[in-house]
Amino acid sequence: MALALPEPDRAVVRRREVIVAQLRRLVPPQTIIADEEGRRAYETDALTAYRRLPLAVALPQSTEEVSRLLRYCHDNDIKVVARGAGTSLSGGALPAEDALVIGVSRMNRVLDIDIVNRTARVETGITNLGISEAVKARGFFYAPDPSSQLACTLAGNLGMNSGGAHCLKYGVTTNNVLGMRVVLMDGEVVDIGGAHLDAAGYDLMGLVIGSEGQFGMVTEGTVRILRSPEGARPMLLGFGSSEAAGNCVSAIIGAGIIPVAIEFMDKPAIQVCEAFARAGYPTDVEALLIVEVEGSSEEIADLLAVVSGIANGFNPSAVRISQSSEESAAIWKGRKSAFGAIGRIADYYCMDGVIPLKRLGEVLVRISRICDRRGLKVANIFHAGDGNLHPLILYDANDDAQAERAEEAGAEILKLCVEVGGCLTGEHGVGLEKRDLMRIQFGPTDLAQQMRIKTVFDPKWLLNPGKVFPLDGRDACRELGRELDRDLGSGAA
Amino acid sequence: MAVHSQVRPIDERELARVLAEASAAGTPLEILGAGSKQKIGRPIQTAASVSSKAMRGITLYEPSEMVMTARAGTPLAEVEATLAKRGQMLAFEPVDYGPMMGGEAGQATIGGVFAANVSGPRRVAAGAARDHLLGIRGVNGRGEIFKSGGRVMKNVTGYDLCRGLAGSWGTLAVLSEVTFKVLPAPEKTGTLVLFDLPDEIAVEALCTAMASPFEVSGAVHLQAALAARLEHPGLRSQGKAVTALRVENFAKSVAYRKGRLKDLLKAYGTIMDLERGASQQFWNEMRGLSVLRGSDAPVWRISTRPTAGPKVVTALSSYMECHAFYDWSGGLVWAEVPPTTDAGAADVRRVIAGLGGHATLIRAEPQVRAAVEVFQPLEAGLDRLSRRLKTAFDPAGILNPGRMYAGM
Known part of the structure; x- marks a missing residue:
């Protein structure tokens, strides 16, 4: 594949055995995985085209252990890649030969549930769904729900500021977190926020969330939990064109209704998902919307009737309201397993661009042209309410030329998203994958300001190296570090 | 306060030039919008001030995409009036500090609202100002124009400077333009009121309501001494503590949800149902911090x-x-x-x-x-990070120096 990975620091790689021995004196020895087979399990994430065997892997069990590991790496100039469950689609958790992977998977306890104040304090190795499961019996849930929620961790969600199907109503990760315990690269432990709704001073929590593991390692989080609605029910709306479906979404929102989710699938996606999940999706339509609303059964019936009425203005070829909880579950199963279902028929490259909804029809036409031109098929699945597209470019990973064409098509699609007023990534993060495209969306001063903030948190640029910024920006970063030191030295403080 | 001159750049480029000059000369500047929150924070000594007031105007509004962009100096009142015409609103419902600080009502600018992360009663359900900020343009203390975020609902491209700048009180950068999420205004608002509850019991009732599935969007309690300052005659004349809950939705849902909440809370005493106009007036008073005025x-x-x-x-x-x-x-x-x-x-x-x-x-x-420390003193680690952050945006320390913390 085409993306360059940074050259590993040979001096560090040569010292591997010494480093492993020293790490094993800092934490219980079984915390450190150093054998090749063990490390192999951590060589990639969900962007599987890229693989690198890490220097070593640490699976600490406490904030204190994380702190000791980071301080050691800081003092010895060893890079660190923090890892949740390794479900990143952008290569955000890709290791490096000269970097220690620190995984949080063994830190997955629920520390405190406070139903009256509607918060849960957890270790960040807990899975996203694990938080909801922990409070479900009390009638509560944790709102952000990425498709990978069964596997992905809160740590990873914080790193990428993950969204999900229901964020139209409930917001993304940053809107649902109140407090964090963060270990900085030099081992210092800081607590930001708490169980109250706004934190003191600068919004450091807002900066750390979505920093892609480059500012520190978050070991504990206090999240908002919400009372589950009385009920929820999805409906299916099929249309003869993607444009009609897009216009219907605009009309629903224009009528003052914010459904808890509006999901879109085009024909190729519908067919694959239906074959997999038997959700009863109409397979003869060009575009399908899943619209879900919440409330009492009467409120749900009223709202779905209004939505149906609006949809009728766009000549739907299918309108079906779920009649049972089994049917609702099947409808969502089809959507949430879409990536897996498509993975059964081909390798795919999943994009994550966002566009203004108004441009939907035009953008979908141009996306299929971009892929056609390269002889590639594309399936579209996305969160329609917020314009977050997920074109899945299908290719054969064993065919290097095809893989390269898929990457090119992906880059062109993301450029298109920026061109129409959108952005490169809505919820997957920049990671490795979109690193070199950052200059399409940002100018030099925009990127310099971001890099200066990176330097605030991680002056030596040791955390999650080679991601987020174009590689040739790294020398500039070192200069920024020296500049910040100078500025701090000369300041009145 | 020292007499000083005020610069009102008419656009981002002029703003950048003013800040670049101040940066080179090391001239500290007071940063403001309309100045409705000028008396909040540590008093600062500056020779001049820079106001965003002349940079105004709504530059983008797409109701069906629930997004608006406005230059920083646009009056909040203009933003809200424009939204109201299309049946939309700012869900975070910013409070108006003006009158309680001895100024006039309705003076705030949209830039000031985000710079101070000002939210109101609906924050408890819908999130704060910072949660609705989608994109910013601004000028840092070096006089460099930069942007972050964008105009779409979801965006994790690069670090989240929108959150970083919300609530920084003009000490990191001067916002020139903000893009934010807007939401449909509810068809109907309903308010339930309980009287004479001791604070602890009142908060218990509020938490019970918030933990229900009925999407309560306002939950306040006023001790009797402050309830006596309400403008609403019916509530003021009771001479008792007032505990109020709000539900907003389509009319039929409001009726249903109020009914269910009354059942849920009946142990807390007689529940009064505020009639239509009174309900709106009460929440306007909460937004206007009316009981802290005068x-x-x-x-x-x-x-x-x-x-x-x-x-x-x-x-x-x-x-x-x-x-x-x-x-x-x-x-x-x-x-x-x-x-x-x-x-x-x-x-x-x-x-x-x-x-x-x-x-x-x-x-x-x-x-x-x-x-005294006006803002909460920070733990050592957070204090160190905050000072580094300030330097990363404003190395010469020219933007509202000391407004939040001494020497920062």
Whole structure:
């Protein structure tokens, strides 16, 4: 594949055995995985085209252990890649030969549930769904729900500021977190926020969330939990064109209704998902919307009737309201397993661009042209309410030329998203994958300001190296570090 | 305050030029919009001020995409009037500090609202100003124009500077343009009121309602002394503490949800149903902080866990006379205290240290705000990060220096 990975620091790689021995004196020895087979399990994430065997892997069990590991790496100039469950689609958790992977998977306890104040304090190795499961019996849930929620961790969600199907109503990760315990690269432990709704001073929590593991390692989080609605029910709306479906979404929102989710699938996606999940999706339509609303059964019936009425203005070829909880579950199963279902028929490259909804029809036409031109098929699945597209470019990973064409098509699609007023990534993060495209969306001063903030948190640029910024920006970063030191030295403080 | 000149750049480029010159000369500047929150924070000494007031105008509004872009100096009132015409609103419902700070109502700019992360009662359900900010353009202390975020609902491209700048009170950068999420205004608003509840019981009732599936969008409690200052005659004349809950939705849902909430809360006493106009008036008063007006006694804004709210007030009351009004289901306490040399700061900080949360001295005489920490003092690690962050944006320290923390 085409993306360059940074050259590993040979001096560090040569010292591997010494480093492993020293790490094993800092934490219980079984915390450190150093054998090749063990490390192999951590060589990639969900962007599987890229693989690198890490220097070593640490699976600490406490904030204190994380702190000791980071301080050691800081003092010895060893890079660190923090890892949740390794479900990143952008290569955000890709290791490096000269970097220690620190995984949080063994830190997955629920520390405190406070139903009256509607918060849960957890270790960040807990899975996203694990938080909801922990409070479900009390009638509560944790709102952000990425498709990978069964596997992905809160740590990873914080790193990428993950969204999900229901964020139209409930917001993304940053809107649902109140407090964090963060270990900085030099081992210092800081607590930001708490169980109250706004934190003191600068919004450091807002900066750390979505920093892609480059500012520190978050070991504990206090999240908002919400009372589950009385009920929820999805409906299916099929249309003869993607444009009609897009216009219907605009009309629903224009009528003052914010459904808890509006999901879109085009024909190729519908067919694959239906074959997999038997959700009863109409397979003869060009575009399908899943619209879900919440409330009492009467409120749900009223709202779905209004939505149906609006949809009728766009000549739907299918309108079906779920009649049972089994049917609702099947409808969502089809959507949430879409990536897996498509993975059964081909390798795919999943994009994550966002566009203004108004441009939907035009953008979908141009996306299929971009892929056609390269002889590639594309399936579209996305969160329609917020314009977050997920074109899945299908290719054969064993065919290097095809893989390269898929990457090119992906880059062109993301450029298109920026061109129409959108952005490169809505919820997957920049990671490795979109690193070199950052200059399409940002100018030099925009990127310099971001890099200066990176330097605030991680002056030596040791955390999650080679991601987020174009590689040739790294020398500039070192200069920024020296500049910040100078500025701090000369300041009145 | 020293007499000083005010610069009002008409666009981002002029703003950048002004800041670049100040940066080169090391000239500290006071940064403001319309100045409705000018008396909040530590008093600062600057020779000149820069106001965003002349950079105004809504540059993008797409109701069906729930997004608006406005230049920083656009009056909040203009933003809200434009939204109202299309049946939309700012869901975070920013409070108006103007009148309680001795100024006029409705003066705030949209840039100031985000720079100070100002939210109101609906924050408890819908999120704060910072949660609705989608994109910013601004100028840093070097005089460089930069942007972050964008105009789409979801965006994780690069670091989240929108959150980083919200609530930074003009100390990191001067916003020139903001893009934010807007939401449909509800068809109907309903309000339920309970009377004469002690604080702790009132907060228990509010938390019970918030933990129900009925999407309560406002949860406040006013002690009797502050309820007596309400403009709403029906509520004021009761002479009792007032506890109020709001539900907003389509009319039929509001009726249903009010019914279910009344069942849920019947143990707390007789529940009054505020009629249509009165309901709106009451929440407008909450947004306008009406019960804190007409006095210059110091006011603390304390953010804590909802159930800790009444404990904070009880503890404070053992040190000083304290009148409290709780928002956010008890998690936000507005406490009016007697005018002393430190406005009770030592006691407030001690109480907060024990119960968790943070406190800001919103209203006090300048000499008091100069003598005590106005914003919550930070732990050593956060203080160090904050100072580094300030330097990363504003190395010469020209933007509102010392407004939040001394030497920062």
